[in-house]
Amino acid sequence: MPTAAAYIRVSTEDQMEFSPDSQLRSIQxxxxxxxxxxxPAHIYLDEGISGRNTSKRPAFLQMIADAKRKPHPFDLILLWKFSRFARNRQDSIFYKSMLRRECGIDVISITEPLSPDPTSILIEALLEAMDEYYSVNLAQEVRRGMNEKFRRGGIVSIPPFGYTARDGQFIIVPEQACWVRRIFDSYLNGISIPSIAKELQTAGVRTIRENPFDGRGVRYILGNPVYTGQMRRHLEHHTASSSLSSDRFHVADHMTCVVGTHPPIISCEMFLQTQTLLMRTKKKS
Structure with a gap:
């Protein structure tokens, strides 16, 4: 009786796939x-992971490492679909060839049976190409949807310090917003960025990731137009532009800004003054 391992993968972006339990039941x-x-010792599961990059799938890599052991612990690898194995033709061809040639292990899709005749090579290649096309096209559609949401002022990122997210909107967090205003006021009044960071550390103020503030964190806040009610994002094939930019500078290189739907914490005038001062300081350094 041949022995087999099962490889199961579910990703966050693919709505067509079965759950891990459903895939395992079908394979069993x-x-x-x-x-x-x-x-049972060779059931491998990667959950919430894309199939486009094998280097980021620990269970997959462990399965390959186990398959290379001598004697080989299993004769077959069973999948729900070939797309669970990889959505990248280069990875799929490399690992399938290596498993068959070096380990004598076949990879079998239980829902996409292939005949033993030579035409199965063409069919398998077509399935791999379709899987890669689906993955690339899905990524483009997701990116296009995010860009369109951004253009309409919707949120496409986690809330920055000073805001929280609720019902798809940025909402001001008053106890953080007061520190945002203090950071801008202090900088415009001649206090250095390292000194502002030191004050935040002394007061026990933490970033959104619960880390102590440093100069980099302070500088990020000073250069972020979100605090004026704007949203910014890098859009491919778009030059930097913003209603906050002047003939002398842009708010951020390679970034596009649009008017958001959230309330501002500081005025556009204060933000522009800050950018001018940041640029002057940068030129002196």
Missing amino acids: AYALNHHIELL
């Missing part, structure tokens, strides 16, 4: 019907 039923021993 296939193994039983085809008189294959499915080894």
Whole structure:
């Protein structure tokens, strides 16, 4: 009786796939019907992980490492679909060829059976190409949707310090917003960025990731137009532009800004004054 491992992968972006339990049940039923021993110790699961990059799938890499052991611990790898194995043709061809040539292990899709004749090579290649196309096209559609949401002033990122997210909107956090205003006021009144960071540390103020503030964190706040009610994002094939920019400078290189739907914490005038001062300081350094 041949022995098999099961590889199961679910990703966050793919709505067409079965859950891990559903995939495993289908694989177990296939193994039983085809008189294959499915080894419980060799059920590999990558959950919430894209199939486009094998280097970021720990269970997959562990399965490959186990397959290379001598003697080989299993004869087959069972999948729900070939797309679970990889959505990148280069990775798929490399690992399938290596497994067959070096380990004598076949990769089988239980829902996409291939015949033993040579035409199966073409069919498998077509399935791999379709899987990669689906993955690339899905990524483009998601990016296009995010860009369109951004253009309409919607939020497409986690809330920065001073805001929280509620019902798809940035909402001001008063106890943080007062520190945002203090940071801008202090800088415009000649206090250095390291000194502002030191004051925040002494007061026990933390970033949104619960880390102590440093100069980099302070500088990020000083250069972020979100505090004027704007949103910014890098859009491919778009030059930097903003209603806050002047003939002398842009708010951020390679970034596009639009009017958001959230309330501002500081005025546009204060922000522009800050950018001018930041640029003067940068030229002197």
